[in-house]
Amino acid sequence: MEGLDFKNGNQELPRLAVGVDGVIAADNIKEACTGDDTSQCEVVSYKETGGFLGSAVLGGYGGSAGAAIASGIAIFLGVTTGGVAILAIGFIGAGVGAYGASKGGDAFGEFVGEKSMKSKKRTFK
16 A cells, blocks of 8 residues: 555654644644734733744654664664564654653743743833
8 A cells, every 4th residue: 555654654643643732732822812802912921932943842852862873772782573662662752752852842942931021121121
């Protein structure tokens, strides 16, 4: 089946996750900036944008690092059941690394976004 190429699908999954995260961030911004009370619009915009960027950048690095670390540990511990086991361990490591780095990047990005907004307010009073 030509349309089901595991290799290409595997490469597209992280892009899909980043896309979903972006849609959620945009929805949160839209929700804060519409309606009767828009007092939190600027704060939410900065925090969501920073969180999204931090999550996307660090999540990618974390996935790569997690896969390499998990595979290295498996080889060091003597997992010799073949390439399939190493591949599976690499996928698990990539998932754990990407998730952890993504969450850390999200929190750091929100922090930077909020500080940027406060700095802008102080500078342009």
